[in-house]
Amino acid sequence: MAGLSAPSIDDAGLVDLEAVSEGLWLTWADGHRSLFHYVWLRDCCYCSSCGDTYSSKRFVTPLDMPVEPVPAYTHIDKRGDLEIAWQPDDHGSRYAAAWLRRHCYDDQSRRRRFHEPCLWDATIVDDLPAIEFAAAATDEHVRFELYRKLRDTGFVVVRGGPANPGGVEAVAGLIGDLGESAYTRIFDLTPSSPTRTMGNTFNEVPPHTDEAFRYSPPGINVLGCVRPASDGGESILVDGFQAAAQLRADDADAFDLLCRYAQDFNRVHAGSLDQRGRQPMIVLDDRGAVTGIRFHTRAAGPLNLPADVVVPYYAAHRRLCERVFDPANQARFQLEAGDAVLFDNHRVLHARAAFSDPLRHLQICNVARETFHEQLRLLADKLGFGAEADQVLAAGVS
Ligand SMILES: [Fe+2]
Ligand SMILES: [Zn+2]
Structure with a gap:
C-alpha cells in the first residue's frame, strides 16, 4: 500500500518468555520464537561494565563469567525488552528486543543472515x-x-x-x-x-x-x-x-x-x-x-x-x-x-x-x-x- 511500509522486525517487542533448563524461549509480537542459552545471554550482556563486541571494547573475558550462569529473575518490561538478574554473581543485564532479534540463532534466522550468491552462466x-x-x-x-x-x-x-x-x-x-x-x-x-x-x-x-x-x-x-x-x-x-x-x-x-x-x-x-x-x-x-x-x-x-x-x-x-x-x-x-x-x-x-x-x-x-x-x-x-x-x-x- 502506497505510503505505508511493512513493520520492521526492529519494531516488534517481546511478548512472552519461557524458561527451560538450558535457556529462555523468547517470543516476539510478530510470532517469531527463538531459544537463547543462558551462557549465550550472560556472555552477550552489553552493560557498561561488560562492554560490547561491536566496538571491540569488551571488558570481561570468558574467565570472568560464571561457568553455569542461571537467572534469578527474568522479566519483559513495558517496552518489550528483556531484563535478567543473574546468579551466582548478582549481575544485572538488559537486552533490547531488537538487539536480540538481530542475533537470533535459530536455523531460519541464521540462514537469512548469510548472503546467498546468485549463480550464473x-x-x-x-x-x-x-x-x-x-x-x-x-x-x-x-x-x-x-x-x-x-x-x-x-x-x-x-x-x-x-x-x-x-x-x-x-x-x-x-x-x-x-x-x-x-x-x-x-x-x-x-x-x-x-x-x-x-x-x-x-x-x-x-x-x-x-x-x-x-x-x-x-x-x-x-x-x-x-x-x-x-x-x-x-x-x-x-x-x-x-x-x-x-x-x-x-x-x-x-x-x-x-x-x-x-x-x-x-x-x-x-x-x-x-x-x-x-x-x-x-x-x-x-x-x-x-x-x-x-x-x-x-x-x-x-x-x-x-x-x-x-x-x-x-x-x-x-x-x-x-x-x-x-x-x-x-x-x-x-x-x-x-x-x-x-x-x-x-x-x-x-x-x-x-x-x-x-x-x-x-x-x-x-x-x-x-x-x-x-x-x-x-x-x-x-x-x-x-x-x-x-x-x-x-x-x-x-
Ligand atoms: Fe589475470
Ligand atoms: Zn553486564
Whole structure:
C-alpha cells in the first residue's frame, strides 16, 4: 500500500518468555520464537561494565563469567525488552528486543543472515549487471546498486568511465582504496609491455583467478579498458561458485577432494619473485557453503599429496576444468574504451580471447575484499538497509 511500509522486525517487542533448563524461549509480537542459552545471554550482556563486541571494547573475558550462569529473575518490561538478574554473581543485564532479534540463532534466522550468491552462466551476457560511472560517482543510491550487483553476481560492468591510462583508479575508488598485487598498483595489459606475463601477449588467456600463489590473492579486481582490440580480445568471466556447485551436484567425491586437499601454486621469476602458496582450490565455511575459489592452471605446481590421493585428485581437477572451460559457463563480452569490469577474484575466474591489434590496452588494479565489504556495510547503514549491513558475506579463500 502506497505510503505505508511493512513493520520492521526492529519494531516488534517481546511478548512472552519461557524458561527451560538450558535457556529462555523468547517470543516476539510478530510470532517469531527463538531459544537463547543462558551462557549465550550472560556472555552477550552489553552493560557498561561488560562492554560490547561491536566496538571491540569488551571488558570481561570468558574467565570472568560464571561457568553455569542461571537467572534469578527474568522479566519483559513495558517496552518489550528483556531484563535478567543473574546468579551466582548478582549481575544485572538488559537486552533490547531488537538487539536480540538481530542475533537470533535459530536455523531460519541464521540462514537469512548469510548472503546467498546468485549463480550464473554464459546467458548472463543477455542482461549484464552494469552501472554508469557518472551516476555511481555522484549518487549514493546508484553506488549502492553497484555494490549489490558486485556482491550478488560477483561482478559488475561500469560503463562510461575515464578511458585515460590510470583512469581505472577512479573506477576502483567507487569501492575503496587500491590494494597491492605481486606486480604494481596499476598493471598494464598490452602487447607492448616489457613485462613477460601471459596477459602481455596476443594469446588467449585461459580462465583463472589472479595470483593463486599468494596467501591472500587480490580481492576485487578492476579491469579497465583504455583501448579495445580492433579484432577479438573479448573479456571472458566464469562464475567459480557455479562451476563448484555443478561439480558438487555431479561428483561429490571430486568436489570433496578439491576442498580437502591443497594444491601448490607457484610463481617464480629467478632472482626477483618467489611466491608459493599451498591451499585448496575450493574453500568452504563452517556451514559447508563455498566461500572462495583458487583456480590457476598455469601456476598449479606438481602435486604434493599422499600417494593414494594423487590420481583421484588429478581426476577431480580435470572435472572442475570441464566446467570452467565449458562455453555454456563462460560469459563473453567486449569492453569499450572507458568501460571497466569489477570482479571478485575469490569467486569469478577471468579469461581473454586472442587478438592481433598491437594497440590493445587494458589496465588492472584491485581493492581488498574486506574494504569493499566494509564500504558496502557503511553505505547500507547510511541508506537505511540495516539488514544488508548485517549480512554475513563470503570470506573468500583466505
Ligand atoms: Fe589475470
Ligand atoms: Zn553486564
